[in-house]
Amino acid sequence: xxxxxxxxxxxxxxxxxxxxxxxxxxxxxxxxxxxxxxxxxxxxxxxxxxxxxxxxxxxxxxxxxxxxxxxxxxxxxxxxxxxxxxxxxxxxxxxxxxxxxxxxxxxxxxxxxxxxx
Amino acid sequence: xxxxxxxxxxxxxxxxxxxxxxxxxxxxxxxxxxxxxxxxxxxxxxxxxxxxxxxxxxxxxxxxxxxxxxxxxxxxxxxxxxxxxxxxxxxxxxxxxxxxxxxxxxxxxxxxxx
Numbered sequence: 001x002x003x004x005x006x007x008x009x010x011x012x013x014x015x016x017x018x019x020x021x022x023x024x025x026x027x028x029x030x031x032x033x034x035x036x037x038x039x040x041x042x043x044x045x046x047x048x049x050x051x052x053x054x055x056x057x058x059x060x061x062x063x064x065x066x067x068x069x070x071x072x073x074x075x076x077x078x079x080x081x082x083x084x085x086x087x088x089x090x091x092x093x094x095x096x097x098x099x100x101x102x103x104x105x106x107x108x109x110x111x112x113x114x115x116x117x
Numbered sequence: 118x119x120x121x122x123x124x125x126x127x128x129x130x131x132x133x134x135x136x137x138x139x140x141x142x143x144x145x146x147x148x149x150x151x152x153x154x155x156x157x158x159x160x161x162x163x164x165x166x167x168x169x170x171x172x173x174x175x176x177x178x179x180x181x182x183x184x185x186x187x188x189x190x191x192x193x194x195x196x197x198x199x200x201x202x203x204x205x206x207x208x209x210x211x212x213x214x215x216x217x218x219x220x221x222x223x224x225x226x227x228x229x230x231x
Contacts (some may be wrong), residue, residue, distance in 0.1 A: 004160070031217065033219075034216060035219075040124075040125060040224075041220030041223070041224070042206050042208075042222055042223060042224050043161065043206075043219075043221050044221070045218045045219060048217030048218060050217070055217055056218055057218050058218070059218070085169070091160055091161070093160075104164060105151070105163055106151075106163075106219060107163060108153075108160035108161045108162070108163075109160050110159055110160045111156075111159075111160050
């Protein structure tokens with residue numbers, strides 16, 4: 001079946017602009033995760049949704065970052081007043097249940113490469 | 118170690134050799150561990166996982182070993198192939214209220230020479 005999809009695959013923007021990154025999880029997966037990966041490093045956790053609600057947003061770096069998942073499926077990561085330091089690959093993952101009885105396997109999308117000029 | 122930087126550990130092997138990639142994790146409360154493979158320009162791809170009540174788990178050509186005493190995880194790849202060339206990350210999950218959050222290690226670059 002279809003995996004996690006993310007759009008756009010690449011986004012170039014100017015410092016100070018607003019961007020939205022979209023994630024379509026695997027059908028039927030209730031949990032959705034956002035990570036950020038800088039060059040040469042492993043992904044860093046940003047936020048995790050269980051259904052429509054953000055269960056853990058402890059990884060969001062500041063209030064310029066916000067994410068929503070209004071219908072419990074597609075999610076949008078929103079970044080306001082972008083800075084050059086926001087340049088990275090933004091990865092989305094989904095999992096079947098998202099915890100409760102323990103962590104379950106997270107499946108990642110291809111990522112969106114964000115470049116802030 | 119798990120220092121952050123641009124110089125990832127590297128492992129070069131010949132096709133057909135066995136590869137062992139090591140990872141030291143930091144949180145003694147972690148109870149779920151995963152290995153991911155990441156090729157250039159792609160997202161991490163799940164390889165194998167293990168829970169803390171086990172010390173060994175085998176998949177197709179891969180084995181994960183967990184030593185909780187020294188907080189060490191390893192990935193063994195049998196009969197390594199050129200298609201195995203990628204960056205390999207270990208990740209840990211602490212469970213409890215953090216069960217949605219994976220913490221990734223630095224990564225190891227595996228290069229397989231034909």
